[in-house]
Amino acid sequence: MPDVVGPRNTPTDQSPRKKGWRKAEIIDMAALCFMERGYHATSVDEVADRLGCTKGRIYHYYASKIDLFFDVHREGMKKLFEAIEPAMKTTGDGLTVLHAMLMAHAKAMLEHHTFENVVAQGVQIHRFDATTEDQRQTMKLLIDSRDRFEGFFKDQIAAAIADKTLRDMDVSVTAKVLLGALQWSIFWYRARPDETVAEREELARKMVEPLIDGLRRN
Template sequence: MELTQARREILEAAAACFMEQGFHATSIDVVARRMGATKGRVYHHYQSKVDLFFDVHRLGMALLFDAVEPARQAPGDALQVLAAMMRAHALAMFRHHAFESVVVQGVQLHRFGALTPRQRQELDELIASRDRFEQLFKQQAAAARDAGLLQAPDLSVAVKTLLGGLQWSLIWYRPEIDDSQATQERLADAMVNLLVQGLATRRQGSAAGGQGA
């Protein structure tokens, strides 16, 4: 995604507003006011509020892919790679909290009102990119299962539950209050460890306890 500085600044303001108040409750006026501007500026760069929302969502997805795709080359077995991807996902959500909150909001919003054909297509592309993101984890989980490292009768349910556990942190954890990097990594590790190892005590430890890189 290439973005001018002007657009980037608008996206940051919009992401923060959408996160705090939600898409429908956010007016273009408050987005502009957050930048110390008026809505003329916003409408010069974006045709409509929906287009603005879509661009925030698009950047949010790009940031996720940028964080998770490198983790696929993490060292270790297939399960350790999956854990590294989950860890990268969690850290990216902390780092880009507002944008990723908007992504989750996009998942939940079924109706945006009437969309132009172009907007409809952009929405379809966003949905497709979310599917692709989930596929990243599903493929890695499949590899881990083929290697006998992973138990899951239904891989699709497992991955969705897993990502849900991570993504829920967008709601209860607010990185702006306590944003030490070490704290964030400890939190990410705690979530990943729970999801990989499970709640139940392991009497005889199997491998795959550590996260890669």
């Protein structure tokens, strides 16, 4: 009689045999589930089911559900930082660099909207769900990273004002408004399976353009 459970996937089935790819597989599916139903409404069993395995696998890698959430959040923030990094190194006046950062951020929000949706949920999951001291420490680090990310935009806005390429305006509020405008896409954007990079780029352009040029005609 053959085994009821088939042989486990070999690394070559998936992406090239990178170390830790089994864990990454879990993170990706968790991000998808958390996006679709929200963190609290998603059960660990559900994530396992959609991976075609059992809870045992997930709890082999993660001590608790919230720790899995933290990893998804961390990955989401990593993608955000990596996306704007090239734009920040651009040479140009203050507004030009800011424009490039906003475009990069918009594209990243669309491309990784699964993860970024979960990042947004992280704002609400504060102190309540992090019970152990270790978890509270992790939570603090994640909040810090979100603040640092926003800080990059605040700094660039301030630089552009000093630069005279930007009118004088409230740096903090403007940063939140601009980022919010792009990040709100987690609520309305869903990737089409056949969507090309060029199409996403075009959508990102349509998003950033009214922010840079404003609404006034001249």
